Amino acid sequence: MNSTDDLKKDLAAVELEQRFEMINATSESLDLVDITNFICSPKEDAAPKDN
Amino acid sequence: MQNPELASLLQRLRLQTVDGVHQAELDGRHYRLPPRLHEAACVMKTQGPEQGFATLMQRWDVAATQQSALRAELWQALTALEQSEIKHGYIHAGVTVLPASVVQRLSARLLPLFGLPAVCAVLLAFALLLLDLIVFHSVGGSELRRMDLSAADWLLGYLFTCAVLLFHELGHATGLRAVGQIPQQIGFGFFLVFPVFYANVSNAWLVARRSRFIVNLGGIYFQLIGALLLYAAIAFTDGHVRAFLSLAFKANLAAACFVLIPFIRNDGYWLLSDCLGLPDLYQRAGGMCWVIFQRLRARVSISATEWFIAAYAVCNYSFLALVILGLGRSIYRNAAQFGEIIHAGGANTLLLEHPALLVSSGITLLMFGVFTRPIIWRAYQHVKLKSRSI
Numbered sequence: 001m002n003s004t005d006d007l008k009k010d011l012a013a014v015e016l017e018q019r020f021e022m023i024n025a026t027s028e029s030l031d032l033v034d035i036t037n038f039i040c041s042p043k044e045d046a047a048p049k050d051n
Numbered sequence: 052m053q054n055p056e057l058a059s060l061l062q063r064l065r066l067q068t069v070d071g072v073h074q075a076e077l078d079g080r081h082y083r084l085p086p087r088l089h090e091a092a093c094v095m096k097t098q099g100p101e102q103g104f105a106t107l108m109q110r111w112d113v114a115a116t117q118q119s120a121l122r123a124e125l126w127q128a129l130t131a132l133e134q135s136e137i138k139h140g141y142i143h144a145g146v147t148v149l150p151a152s153v154v155q156r157l158s159a160r161l162l163p164l165f166g167l168p169a170v171c172a173v174l175l176a177f178a179l180l181l182l183d184l185i186v187f188h189s190v191g192g193s194e195l196r197r198m199d200l201s202a203a204d205w206l207l208g209y210l211f212t213c214a215v216l217l218f219h220e221l222g223h224a225t226g227l228r229a230v231g232q233i234p235q236q237i238g239f240g241f242f243l244v245f246p247v248f249y250a251n252v253s254n255a256w257l258v259a260r261r262s263r264f265i266v267n268l269g270g271i272y273f274q275l276i277g278a279l280l281l282y283a284a285i286a287f288t289d290g291h292v293r294a295f296l297s298l299a300f301k302a303n304l305a306a307a308c309f310v311l312i313p314f315i316r317n318d319g320y321w322l323l324s325d326c327l328g329l330p331d332l333y334q335r336a337g338g339m340c341w342v343i344f345q346r347l348r349a350r351v352s353i354s355a356t357e358w359f360i361a362a363y364a365v366c367n368y369s370f371l372a373l374v375i376l377g378l379g380r381s382i383y384r385n386a387a388q389f390g391e392i393i394h395a396g397g398a399n400t401l402l403l404e405h406p407a408l409l410v411s412s413g414i415t416l417l418m419f420g421v422f423t424r425p426i427i428w429r430a431y432q433h434v435k436l437k438s439r440s441i
Contacts, residue, residue, distance in 0.1 A: 008124045013082040013085070016256050017330070018080075018140045019251070020249040021267070022142065023248050023270065024245050
């Protein structure tokens with residue numbers, strides 16, 4: 001015969017948090033990786049010369 | 052709760068066993084169920100509450116005298132799924148940008164992009180793009196620095212960036228569809244003080260951990276596609292159009308790297324959480340250093356996962372410290388600028404000629420407050436407790 005106390009212990013559900021996949025929508029926060037120089041810095045010989 | 056209401060709840064309840072864990076979904080909320088509750092929900096869902104309960108009592112071998120008490124417990128456990136207080140999400144003031152019905156239609160159209168040939172083609176094309184970028188071209192880097200960009204250029208650049216960010220969210224939604232679940236809305240809201248776009252992919256809890264990686268990486272994958280499209284557009288344009296496309300291209304690549312940081316519930320956080328199989332990684336990390344300290348004192352063995360979570364917690368705190376330090380330096384710089392401006396032209400000059408500086412300083416101060424408030428509050432509580440005990 002099963003004890004109801006043991007059965008009761010096995011009835012509590014745990015709620016999981018909502019899964020929001022998010023991405024920052026400010027260009028300011030991207031300064032963390034310095035967007036103006038990120039990967040696209042010109043090669044010296046490739047950059048057109050200023051007049 | 053009466054039987055018809057319980058029967059209706061059970062009909063709405065979606066039950067699934069994922070990686071050996073029993074899970075349930077009810078009206079967009081997700082739960083982990085202990086084996087008995089899962090078994091009870093399955094039986095009562097198929098046989099109805101009363102008949103199902105009778106079957107369970109027989110199966111679990113419960114004495115007749117104890118059945119009514121257990122019935123009340125079981126009814127309460129099931130109704131608690133619906134009646135428990137709704138956990139507030141970590142995104143505040145959220146507004147829906149694309150409703151669930153639109154996201155579901157769009158993700159169905161975009162689903163072929165998750166086919167193996169398409170994925171291979173995109174990855175190969177992106178590898179070639181990087182090669183071309185690094186070896187041969189500068190993609191507008193020099194032009195941007197030399198060009199006098201107008202407010203409209205910046206605005207268009209930002210709008211294109213927003214479009215790419217929304218595309219990122221569609222990537223998650225389509226990834227969820229690719230693993231057989233229905234995505235929910237895409238919205239805009241605030242995480243801490245940061246404005247964010249987000250996709251509600253809570254149904255990812257209903258698929259195996261390995262499949263969740265497809266959902267987690269779906270956003271970055273779509274950003275790679277966005278990068279390819281923008282790169283092609285940059286090649287065929289010039290002047291200011293090329294400038295704002297370049298802004299969007301750079302912001303896109305930077306954002307793709309940024310979301311891999313695993314400390315602020317970015318895509319990187321969910322990747323790590325699924326990798327470790329810990330759905331509550333953030334909560335666990337909070338107290339893990341203290342747990343480890345206590346165990347070391349008691350000479351109790353510590354598992355590799357616990358060490359890893361503690362290391363994650365340390366990195367998390369370090370990241371927080373780095374952000375606070377950056378904000379502190381920014382506040383110091385702004386204060387020095389304020390001093391110079393007021394000294395040279397008075398407070399009116401500051402108000403009339405430097406409104407942007409005032410706004411950015413306000414935002415920086417606000418962010419500093421948001422990040423430091425929990426630390427100051429805990430320190431205050433600690434001191435208060437100590438002073439009481441003296």
